[in-house]
Amino acid sequence: MARRGRNGCCNVLHLNEDNSRFLLLALVLIGYMMFGALLFHLLEKEAEERARQKYLNCLKKFRQKYLNIINETDLIELLYEYGNATANGVISGTDRWDLPGSFYFVATVVSTIGFGMTTPKSISGRMIVIIYGFLGCSGGILFFNLFLERIITLLAYIMRRYHERKIKRDNQRRDSLYNNRRESCVSVDDRLDMNWKPSVYWVMLVLATFTVLIAVSASAVYSVVEKWSYFDCIYFCFVAFSTIGFGDLVTSQKNSGLDPCNSYIYRIVNFVFIALGCCCIYSLFNVTSIVIKQFLNLLIKKLNFRCKCWRKHKAPVLTQVARSRRNALTPNHLRSYAHSGHKTVKVSVAADSSDVDSTYDSDSERRNSNEMICMKDVIKTNKVSLAILQKELYESAQRSRCYRSPAILLPSKTTTDDFNTGTVGPLAIVSKKLGEEND
Amino acid sequence: MARRGRNGCCNVLHLNEDNSRFLLLALVLIGYMMFGALLFHLLEKEAEERARQKYLNCLKKFRQKYLNIINETDLIELLYEYGNATANGVISGTDRWDLPGSFYFVATVVSTIGFGMTTPKSISGRMIVIIYGFLGCSGGILFFNLFLERIITLLAYIMRRYHERKIKRDNQRRDSLYNNRRESCVSVDDRLDMNWKPSVYWVMLVLATFTVLIAVSASAVYSVVEKWSYFDCIYFCFVAFSTIGFGDLVTSQKNSGLDPCNSYIYRIVNFVFIALGCCCIYSLFNVTSIVIKQFLNLLIKKLNFRCKCWRKHKAPVLTQVARSRRNALTPNHLRSYAHSGHKTVKVSVAADSSDVDSTYDSDSERRNSNEMICMKDVIKTNKVSLAILQKELYESAQRSRCYRSPAILLPSKTTTDDFNTGTVGPLAIVSKKLGEEND
Numbered sequence: 001m002a003r004r005g006r007n008g009c010c011n012v013l014h015l016n017e018d019n020s021r022f023l024l025l026a027l028v029l030i031g032y033m034m035f036g037a038l039l040f041h042l043l044e045k046e047a048e049e050r051a052r053q054k055y056l057n058c059l060k061k062f063r064q065k066y067l068n069i070i071n072e073t074d075l076i077e078l079l080y081e082y083g084n085a086t087a088n089g090v091i092s093g094t095d096r097w098d099l100p101g102s103f104y105f106v107a108t109v110v111s112t113i114g115f116g117m118t119t120p121k122s123i124s125g126r127m128i129v130i131i132y133g134f135l136g137c138s139g140g141i142l143f144f145n146l147f148l149e150r151i152i153t154l155l156a157y158i159m160r161r162y163h164e165r166k167i168k169r170d171n172q173r174r175d176s177l178y179n180n181r182r183e184s185c186v187s188v189d190d191r192l193d194m195n196w197k198p199s200v201y202w203v204m205l206v207l208a209t210f211t212v213l214i215a216v217s218a219s220a221v222y223s224v225v226e227k228w229s230y231f232d233c234i235y236f237c238f239v240a241f242s243t244i245g246f247g248d249l250v251t252s253q254k255n256s257g258l259d260p261c262n263s264y265i266y267r268i269v270n271f272v273f274i275a276l277g278c279c280c281i282y283s284l285f286n287v288t289s290i291v292i293k294q295f296l297n298l299l300i301k302k303l304n305f306r307c308k309c310w311r312k313h314k315a316p317v318l319t320q321v322a323r324s325r326r327n328a329l330t331p332n333h334l335r336s337y338a339h340s341g342h343k344t345v346k347v348s349v350a351a352d353s354s355d356v357d358s359t360y361d362s363d364s365e366r367r368n369s370n371e372m373i374c375m376k377d378v379i380k381t382n383k384v385s386l387a388i389l390q391k392e393l394y395e396s397a398q399r400s401r402c403y404r405s406p407a408i409l410l411p412s413k414t415t416t417d418d419f420n421t422g423t424v425g426p427l428a429i430v431s432k433k434l435g436e437e438n439d
Numbered sequence: 440m441a442r443r444g445r446n447g448c449c450n451v452l453h454l455n456e457d458n459s460r461f462l463l464l465a466l467v468l469i470g471y472m473m474f475g476a477l478l479f480h481l482l483e484k485e486a487e488e489r490a491r492q493k494y495l496n497c498l499k500k501f502r503q504k505y506l507n508i509i510n511e512t513d514l515i516e517l518l519y520e521y522g523n524a525t526a527n528g529v530i531s532g533t534d535r536w537d538l539p540g541s542f543y544f545v546a547t548v549v550s551t552i553g554f555g556m557t558t559p560k561s562i563s564g565r566m567i568v569i570i571y572g573f574l575g576c577s578g579g580i581l582f583f584n585l586f587l588e589r590i591i592t593l594l595a596y597i598m599r600r601y602h603e604r605k606i607k608r609d610n611q612r613r614d615s616l617y618n619n620r621r622e623s624c625v626s627v628d629d630r631l632d633m634n635w636k637p638s639v640y641w642v643m644l645v646l647a648t649f650t651v652l653i654a655v656s657a658s659a660v661y662s663v664v665e666k667w668s669y670f671d672c673i674y675f676c677f678v679a680f681s682t683i684g685f686g687d688l689v690t691s692q693k694n695s696g697l698d699p700c701n702s703y704i705y706r707i708v709n710f711v712f713i714a715l716g717c718c719c720i721y722s723l724f725n726v727t728s729i730v731i732k733q734f735l736n737l738l739i740k741k742l743n744f745r746c747k748c749w750r751k752h753k754a755p756v757l758t759q760v761a762r763s764r765r766n767a768l769t770p771n772h773l774r775s776y777a778h779s780g781h782k783t784v785k786v787s788v789a790a791d792s793s794d795v796d797s798t799y800d801s802d803s804e805r806r807n808s809n810e811m812i813c814m815k816d817v818i819k820t821n822k823v824s825l826a827i828l829q830k831e832l833y834e835s836a837q838r839s840r841c842y843r844s845p846a847i848l849l850p851s852k853t854t855t856d857d858f859n860t861g862t863v864g865p866l867a868i869v870s871k872k873l874g875e876e877n878d
Contacts, residue, residue: 032575038538040564047561048529066513081493083530084494086525106472113683134727135727244547244551246555
């Protein structure tokens with residue numbers, strides 16, 4: 001990635017890459033919203049006019065029919081009260097603030113869906129919403145983030161397993177052909193372990209499939225119980241799962257004709273569907289946002305946004321050193337994949353350490369001394385390489401923890417368990433940068 | 440933290456700590472929601488009943504007055520149409536699907552606020568909301584996460600600067616007292632650089648102050664223009680900023696009596712307030728969720744949730760080794776802060792590398808060789824320590840990047856710029872675990 005240019009817009013504006021990406025996203029979002037505004041204006045303007053005309057016609061007809069009979073103020077008062085009653089949801093006949101209804105309300109607060117089918121009217125109620133919502137929403141965000149972390153870990157694990165098995169099969173086939181089993185097997189395995197990560201697009205596809213499956217099955221239930229059209233149910237699912245929650249369609253508000261027992265079951269099923277859907281779509285949005293970030297990076301590149309990521313006078317020298325020393329980090333039987341783009345730098349140090357484990361008695365001595373000489377060399381020559389080494393070591397440790405054999409898995413578990421959960425979600429920013437007390 | 444016990448509930452259920460924390464949070468949230476349901480049921484039940492009675496009384500009065508004059512079906516039809524018109528927002532007189540109104544609608548989709556004052560009625564409109572919202576919400580989440588990352592970085596930087604200045608002042612005072620300037624200054628500085636992070640609670644306080652300031656000034660504007668009570672404005676601010684968006688109170692919906700020019704300015708001010716408020720409260724929620732996570736960890740500890748984080752038969756041996764070797768990582772002039780609790784393990788390796796820089800010619804040879812011997816030792820004896828070393832090296836690199844002198848700052852910038860943005864937000868999970876293409 002072009003990050004060291006000196007003529008880019010970022011440099012002119014004295015922005016580093018993070019700030020320029022943030023501003024660019026703001027601009028792109030505003031453009032996207034303007035486009036959306038135009039789109040929905042064209043789509044919905046007519047329907048709005050139709051709805052207004054329909055109501056006005058009805059009112060006109062009513063007035064003409066009862067001209068001079070009905071006092072106008074009486075009518076307006078009735079309509080006003082009716083409007084209030086509709087807004088408060090007291091027309092439907094079913095209680096909205098009974099215990100299950102209150103639970104539904106609270107769930108829409110915690111998840112930030114906020115349908116608004118029931119809202120507190122009293123001052124005390126509104127005050128408590130603020131206090132209750134503050135804690136509840138924080139808990140809800142934590143829940144979504146922990147779910148995201150769990151599901152991504154699971155998906156990455158499964159995909160990597162599948163990939164490794166495929167590679168192993170390929171290797172065995174090739175080895176039996178070339179009859180050179182031992183050597184090729186080790187080197188190819190090492191290379192793949194180090195480099196392979198599941199693609200964002202695959203994970204996106206899997207999450208999208210989950211979400212669609214949940215929406216489709218939820219809609220099947222809703223369309224029967226709520227008597228909405230199937231498409232409306234899909235629309236409701238999207239609006240609810242994404243926590244937008246317009247409130248134009250809300251489940252469990254009408255008397256659906258279910259007997260009390262089934263009604264309770266329906267409420268629970270509804271809750272489970274919405275909770276699952278919210279978690280899945282939250283994960284999906286986050287994975288999609290990575291793709292959007294890539295698009296932004298591409299845009300920055302295209303717009304010649306060359307960023308002032310370090311000070312001009314030192315940069316070229318340091319890069320040179322970093323580049324030239326990088327090869328010294330790994331003995332020649334290990335491969336160094338130094339990729340200076342958006343992908344992180346990958347060097348197979350963990351592969352080495354696991355190799356050490358499996359072939360400990362035979363040649364670990366040589367390897368270790370080899371590695372030591374390199375490190376010493378690096379540190380003596382320039383600290384730049386130490387920074388690279390630090391990152392590489394850490395990354396390989398991270399990766400090895402996920403799919404290595406137990407012998408390697410266990411020791412890293414020992415020390416990196418907190419680390420694992422702490423570097424995940426928006427929590428990452430906070431827990432990395434801030435001290436955590438009380439623990 | 441007790442993570443190696445063998446009699447805890449986690450072990451019985453075969454859960455690791457991450458999973459048990461996730462499940463515990465789910466349980467706590469459900470408990471919290473049940474409590475909330477009861478609370479709001481008690482608070483709002485009466486108001487609901489009152490609202491219903493008020494409407495029914497009005498209807499009864501109207502019916503009694505016009506008994507035998509008005510055809511009941513006509514009245515019901517009128518009320519039904521009126522209800523629809525209210526729901527569609529066509530009563531207020533102002534267009535809701537004009538361009539600014541559409542923009543407002545789209546902004547509530549992208550931010551997932553979803554007031555629902557305007558919702559698409561046509562099938563095509565609803566279909567497009569799904570497609571448009573999918574991209575828009577992803578972009579919105581990315582925006583919030585990038586904002587979170589920016590604000591936390593800024594706050595941590597400012598707080599660290601302030602703290603360092605304070606420490607330096609203290610040191611100078613003490614040094615002038617003890618007349619032993621050079622030595623004590625270096626050691627104390629190093630120790631603080633390595634260990635000090637701004638407290639979660641301070642950042643929470645600062646963010647809460649920001650949010651309250653925005654809400655207070657926004658409410659001052661709203662209470663004048665919308666003619667709501669000041670408290671209602673505060674309530675609206677909370678509901679909008681937290682992206683709950685009930686829609687019981689929505690700005691810019693009535694004809695406020697502003698002239699067209701002021702009306703546009705008001706819309707823009709409204710947009711800026713809501714955007715800023717959403718970003719701030721999102722950050723606040725995320726920081727608060729860290730505190731909730733700490734509470735959960737405490738709860739796990741209290742409940743004797745001793746987790747099966749590694750396999751039983753190897754665990755004790757490995758810990759022993761890890762413990763006994765840990766001291767070997769750093770020569771005795773560097774301090775090792777091995778903290779096995781929720782705080783991450785901190786060893787001052789970066790301090791060493793910066794020391795090497797400042798005193799390079801004099802004694803770097805000795806230090807490097809010292810370090811090398813230790814590392815070699817460690818790797819030879821057990822890989823456990825390598826995992827610890829990896830983490831320590833990485834952490835010190837991360838920390839040194841934030842506030843070290845340029846000489847140290849630049850090299851790490853070289854390699855960890857992607858890393859920095861990639862390890863932040865929920866993006867962290869995804870970009871760490873998944874391969875990113877197209878870059």
